[in-house]
């Protein structure tokens with residue numbers, strides 16, 4: 001039930017008041033209306049993590065790269081120790 | 083980057099598995115809390131890839147599995163009222179109540195609707211002013227902001243025929259309850275990534291410290307899970323017990339402040355009974371008095387849900403990490419997804435259903 005998936009914010013369509021916002025998010029080409037209220041800073045082009053119709057986090061690309069770097073960095077640390 | 087395929091890369095998966103094998107020297111038991119992670123571990127064959135020293139046990143992080151039977155019965159009761167439209171997430175429908183499931187109530191004519199988001203329920207309420215719309219608001223911290231927002235949205239728009247039947251549960255108190263059980267064998271936890279997206283990671287420091295247990299906040303894709311396991315193994319082998327964040331691309335230390343504010347606006351923390359596990363103090367969320375008109379429990383005078391009756395399902399032992407699904411005598415025999423005896427056989431996030439669905443992947447015994 002806690003499944004949430006990342007998609008790209010394509011447009012912000014509704015701004016009812018300063019907090020309630022809604023936008024279109026593309027999940028690999030499938031478009032859905034997503035509530036953006038929890039992410040006042042989200043802007044078009046961001047990847048957002050969406051759960052039951054609500055965007056809950058902006059995905060950080062730099063941090064994402066760390067997962068790919070992690071093993072290599074660990075190797076380097078090991079070398080430093082030797 | 084699309085943030086999905088890259089985290090399923092078989093080559094990287096293999097590298098992580100190799101690194102885990104290189105690092106592990108002793109047997110360790112690691113519990114993943116979240117049912118979504120259980121599903122991913124089983125479906126992607128990760129349990130089979132891990133060295134035999136590592137035993138993964140599957141925590142109570144499946145809302146469908148821990149919703150007390152008394153609350154399921156209440157949802158069914160409400161759904162059978164002629165003026166009620168009962169809305170729910172899909173996986174709640176097949177969970178057995180005392181005498182039937184919501185799906186069976188639907189077959190008997192109840193207006194039960196499956197929704198993707200609670201916000202849709204408010205729209206249904208606007209379109210059906212003569213009906214009472216009840217959303218069956220189950221879930222962990224991840225789902226709480228959306229459920230809370232549905233109440234705020236109805237309140238702000240003056241929609242009065244909407245209410246929620248809340249059965250919200252919180253993860254950190256459950257982790258404490260599991261670790262506090264003297265029988266538990268858990269050496270490390272993978273904390274649920276999306277719960278932490280909302281709530282942040284501060285709540286885990288005192289738990290890691292008190293029980294000297296490493297906690298690694300972990301994502302859901304194969305590479306995430308393997309990295310989380312590797313980080314836990316490195317800690318265990320070094321004798322450390324830190325809180326680490328594998329899922330930093332989605333989890334900030336402070337969580338999502340706006341989401342926390344929304345939850346606190348509508349809900350307050352309360353004691354909660356977990357199906358299979360029992361009462362855990364301060365482990366649930368109830369609707370605050372300010373929104374009592376949106377609390378189905380008060381609106382329909384439901385009172386306190388009745389206590390659980392014992393049955394043959396050993397889900398509690400499974401969710402506490404004491405047993406694996408195939409150690410249940412009913413697994414795959416009397417209990418199958420078509421005829422579930424217990425909730426963990428219903429939702430694909432329940433450990434029993436995940437094991438059953440992918441049993442050739444797992445090759446038990």
Ligand code: SF4
Pocket residue numbers: 394395396397400407410411412413414417418422423424425426427434
């Ligand atoms: S196999 Fe069925 S009866 Fe046994 S623990 Fe799982 S859900 Fe319960």
